[in-house]
Amino acid sequence: MDKGKKIKALVVGDDWVKTKDLIEATKRVLEGYDYEIDSFDQVMDKPMSREKKDDIGDDSVTEYCGHPQELISRIDGVHLLVVHTSPVTKQVIEAGKDLIAIGCCRSDAVSVNVDAVTDKGIYFFNAPGRSVEPVSDLTITFALALCRNILRADRYVKEGRWAGDLNREVPSWEEYETFRGLTLKNKKFGVVGLGKIGRKVAEKAAGLGMDVQVYDPFLDKKILGEYGTVCTLEELFVNSDFITIHIPPVESNRGIISKELFNKMKPSAYFINVARGEIIDEEALIDVLQKGKIAGAALDVYYTEPLPATSPLVKLDNVILTPHLAGQRKDVSEGSASILEGTMKPFFQEDSLATCFNSAEIKKNK
Secondary structure, eight states: OOTTSOEEEEEEEOSSSOHHHHHHHHHHHTTTSOEEEEEEEOOOOSSOOSSOOSOOSOTTOOSOOSOHHHHHTTOTTOSEEEESSSOBOHHHHHHOTTOOEEEEOSSSOTTBOHHHHHHTTOEEEOOTTTTHHHHHHHHHHHHHHHHTTHHHHHHHHHTTHHHHHHSSSSOOOTTGGGGOOOOOTTOEEEEEOOSHHHHHHHHHHHHTTOEEEEEOTTSOHHHHTTTSEEOOHHHHHHHOSEEEEOOOOOGGGTTOBOHHHHTTSOTTOEEEEOSOGGGBOHHHHHHHHHTTSSSEEEESOOSSSSOOTTOGGGGOTTEEEOOSOTTOOTTHHHHHHHHHHHHHHHHHHHOOOTTOSSHHHHHHHO
16 A cells, blocks of 8 residues: 555444544554544444345345445545444445445454455455454353353352252252253264354363364365364254354354254253354244253344343243353453454555455456
8 A cells, every 4th residue: 555645534433342442443554644534433223133124225234233324425535444333335335436445343244245345346354253262252151051050050049049948957959959960071062163263162162171073064174173073963963962053144054053953952952052043943942942852052142132021032941041242352342443453454554465355356356
């Protein structure tokens, strides 16, 4: 990039990744340039859309907040667009006649039409791996909480039943004994999807002495074998004591974890989903949980978010529910902005495309 060129940047943060943190990152990226920065805060006024109920004119853009018109009305003359959840649709890209680069501080570019960006020869930068540690930590936490019955045992103490059972004339150990749990060593831990998060989960499970089973149809078996025993999806569901999902919310994965797969699980097995709700058949999961066909589940994501208070899931004692917080580490805002800064900086400071998401495709198109 020619540092003699004046750069106009538009920076759009939100409640999760603050605009001020993105602005500071953008300033460091553009150090040495003559630049101006316009900005606004994207209101996260609804759960990020997955059903495409809003007509934004671009079905390739999912999990967004706001409306593309908010970007279109400000995109004139902008060379660098930096966003988090704002929808960068084909209409935004068409309106951005002067765009050189777009940065989105998410791992998966689900709120950006990357194909349209590439077709226009605009360089795209993301924030790969920003959620690897917090999501993998929560996955292992879920496994421990499930198999050691931690939440039920916590209620047993807080509600006074422990004291009540043991302080009677003839102590009762009946409920206490239901909290006896599994040890993790040598248990089969099935990981579906071996991207950055899936690999980290597999490593952490192996570190606890678990027998890791892996499935990912897009990776070479030799690479998969470095993380565990390679198996088919059906084999993984039949044999695993724990099953955890780490695949992206693309259309081909919608409902891929089906009723048939849930019915193949061991009665003693646990199911964990920190990926996306639409990947699984939620009604089928509820059915096997209600009928005691599996031991339990831990869910951070749901088909409808926020989870309705009327969902059967909230009434089940063998389920742990959290509000889509797997990636919400304390420094999520500063950390996400910093990772994006790291991918954009080589382009603006060193004229390097080494960290550009779509540079190879742009080169092919030339």
